[in-house]
Amino acid sequence: MGRKTSKRANLLADLMRQTAAGNERAFGRLYSETSPQLFAQIVRIVKQETVAEEMLQEVYIKVWHKAGQYDPAKAGVSTWLGVIARNRALDEIRGHKQERVVDFDLDNLPGSTGAEPASVAEQDAIGRELSLCLNELEAQQRKTILLAYYEGLTHKELAARLGSPLGTVKSWVRRGLIRLKECLEKENHRAAY
Amino acid sequence: MRLTDQNVRSLLAAEYALGTLSGAARLRFTVLAAQDSNLAAEVVRWQIRLGTLSHHIEPLAPGPWVWQSLERRLGLGRNAPRGPVSPQRPRTRTIGLWRGAAALAGACAIVLAILLVQEQPAPPAIIEVVEVPTEPAPAVSVSQAMAVVLSNPADQTGWLIVQQHAGAPLVARAVSPAPLAADRSYELWLLPTGRPPISVGLAPVEGEITVTPPPELAELIEPGLALAISLEPKGGSPTGLPTGPVMYQGEVVVM
Numbered sequence: 001m002g003r004k005t006s007k008r009a010n011l012l013a014d015l016m017r018q019t020a021a022g023n024e025r026a027f028g029r030l031y032s033e034t035s036p037q038l039f040a041q042i043v044r045i046v047k048q049e050t051v052a053e054e055m056l057q058e059v060y061i062k063v064w065h066k067a068g069q070y071d072p073a074k075a076g077v078s079t080w081l082g083v084i085a086r087n088r089a090l091d092e093i094r095g096h097k098q099e100r101v102v103d104f105d106l107d108n109l110p111g112s113t114g115a116e117p118a119s120v121a122e123q124d125a126i127g128r129e130l131s132l133c134l135n136e137l138e139a140q141q142r143k144t145i146l147l148a149y150y151e152g153l154t155h156k157e158l159a160a161r162l163g164s165p166l167g168t169v170k171s172w173v174r175r176g177l178i179r180l181k182e183c184l185e186k187e188n189h190r191a192a193y
Numbered sequence: 194m195r196l197t198d199q200n201v202r203s204l205l206a207a208e209y210a211l212g213t214l215s216g217a218a219r220l221r222f223t224v225l226a227a228q229d230s231n232l233a234a235e236v237v238r239w240q241i242r243l244g245t246l247s248h249h250i251e252p253l254a255p256g257p258w259v260w261q262s263l264e265r266r267l268g269l270g271r272n273a274p275r276g277p278v279s280p281q282r283p284r285t286r287t288i289g290l291w292r293g294a295a296a297l298a299g300a301c302a303i304v305l306a307i308l309l310v311q312e313q314p315a316p317p318a319i320i321e322v323v324e325v326p327t328e329p330a331p332a333v334s335v336s337q338a339m340a341v342v343l344s345n346p347a348d349q350t351g352w353l354i355v356q357q358h359a360g361a362p363l364v365a366r367a368v369s370p371a372p373l374a375a376d377r378s379y380e381l382w383l384l385p386t387g388r389p390p391i392s393v394g395l396a397p398v399e400g401e402i403t404v405t406p407p408p409e410l411a412e413l414i415e416p417g418l419a420l421a422i423s424l425e426p427k428g429g430s431p432t433g434l435p436t437g438p439v440m441y442q443g444e445v446v447v448m
Contacts, residue, residue, distance in 0.1 A: 024269045031260055036252030043253055053259045057266065064267055075241045082247035083240045090212045094219065127245030145211065149246050154215035177207040178200070184242065 008033075012077035020067035027064055034078060035060070038085040045089035045152035055092060059085045079126075090152050133183035141176030144169060203235055210239035265447055341420050343443040345371070351379075351422060351441040352396055360411050363393070366401035371440070373398050376427045382435060383410065384419040395429055396422055418445040 012033060018026030038059060042052040062084060070080055134142050144158055151161075155173065159166040208214050209222050226233045264270060341354040351370035356363050370379060379396040381404075391413070394404055406414070423430070424437035 027269070028260070031263070035259070036254045037247065037250065039255040039259075040250045040253035041247050044250065053255055056255055056259055057263050060263055061267060075244070078248065079241055079244040083244045086212075086244070086247065087240075094212075094215060126242060127248060130242055130245050146246070148211050148213050149243055150250065152212050155213050156215065158213065173208065173211070173213055174204060177204055177211070181203060181207065 009076050009078070013072050016067055016070050016072075016077050019064065020070065027060075027067075030063070030077075031060060034081050037078060038081055041082060041085050042089045044150055045086065046092055051092070052089075055088050056085070059088055086152070093152055129184055129187040130180075133180050133187065136183050137176050137179055138172075141172045141179070144172040145176045145180070148173065202232055206232060206235035207239045210236050210243055261447070270447065339414065339416065339445050339447055341443040341445050343420060343422055343441040345441050352381075352443075354381075354420070354443075356414060359414070362403045362405040363414075364401055364403050365396055367397050367399050370396070370398055370422075373424075377437075378425050378427050378429055379422050379440070380425045380429050380435070382421045382423060383413055384421055385413050390421070390435055392430065392433065393420075414445060416445050416447050420444070 012030065015026045015030040015033065019030055035056060039052060039056050042055050042059075043049055046052050046055065059081070063081065070077065074080075075083070134145070137145070144162065147153060147161065148158055151157075153161060155166060155170050158173070159169040162169060205214075205222055206226070209219065209226070214222055226236060338358060339356045341352075342350055343352040343354070344350050349371075350368045352365055353368050354363050354365045365381065373379065379398065381393040381396045382390040383393060384390050391410060393406060393410065394402075396402075420443050421435070421439045422441040423435040423439050425435070426437075430436050
């Protein structure tokens with residue numbers, strides 16, 4: 001998958017640069033390339049296609065105006081777009097738009113200023129590491145985290161969906177996230193040497 | 194409240210990024226993160242980590258109208274020169290006619306008609322254009338398909354007219370025009386600002402017709418141009434100007 005993925009990632013990064021420069025055709029292409037992914041992501045969370053369509057537009061309006069803020073050093077384009085889309089969808093279902101304080105702001109990353117752009121391979125590596133580490137979790141922890149991620153469920157909703165007590169579900173999520181973090185840091189450490 | 198334990202901070206950031214916090218817990222964390230850039234950064238780090246999961250979702254293509262609506266909302270394609278005819282006109286009507294409160298009677302028929310008339314949706318067409326990098330914008334972008342929904346005052350749709358791109362033939366499809374007496378015809382008019390109406394021809398009561406306007410008419414067809422259907426004697430207006438009442442009206446919008 002490596003070469004193909006890299007080619008696509010480079011294409012998207014290029015389209016994003018051109019979009020930031022106001023190139024409408026590049027923006028159109030970026031939309032064509034990425035909207036099915038974002039739309040699927042939003043639909044899974046908000047469940048209604050017409051609502052998702054409106055949100056998808058909002059996401060791309062934001063992208064059009066803020067493409068210049070995208071920094072390839074910090075995340076791949078499809079990840080960046082995916083985070084914006086998912087945040088928008090979560091805001092919608094949580095019904096607290098005013099809470100959009102911790103929006104996706106990559107500039108908040110400490111130590112990231114002046115960093116060399118992460119290579120595409122490194123960005124792919126984030127995904128690989130995550131998959132690897134998810135597989136190290138207990139099945140119940142993994143399932144709960146994936147359900148929360150893809151469906152945008154809260155602790156309470158997870159408990160209802162899984163038919164398990166709230167406290168148990170919270171503990172699956174928390175232990176799962178803690179183990180995930182430990183594993184990711186270990187992988188990171190290993191990769192660095 | 195301050196969060197000092199690094200592990201607790203990271204865990205809460207992870208839960209926030211995952212989206213499982215809700216209600217008061219979510220609100221509390223949001224307030225904390227707004228005042229603490231390191232905490233906000235931890236959220237971002239988790240968002241990126243978890244964000245790679247999105248690549249595993251089976252893609253689902255949005256309908257072509259999403260891009261069309263986006264183009265309109267962002268005013269894309271406005272820089273493309275349209276010829277010397279007239280200054281920019283506001284795009285007053287939306288193409289999102291078939292959605293939300295503005296939904297018309299017969300909206301499904303319109304969507305269907307658009308799908309039938311359109312050769313291909315806008316975004317894929319753009320792909321072809323984009324393959325030519327850094328060239329100046331063409332006179333008319335491929336995505337500039339235009340449409341007119343001709344409706345009566347009761348918001349019933351009589352006709353849908355689609356033009357794939359500037360200069361292309363107009364395809365006028367009868368959606369549900371009111372029945373016509375045997376000695377009458379519907380006639381289609383362009384209503385350019387400051388000029389008398391210009392006949393485009395008779396409008397079909399069923400099915401569709403394709404009209405290729407002469408160049409001097411073709412260049413008038415741009416977003417905002419008003420069109421109307423009048424009731425005329427059989428065969429059309431004898432005077433070259435509308436003689437009967439205007440039954441349906443609409444305006445060119447970008448699809």
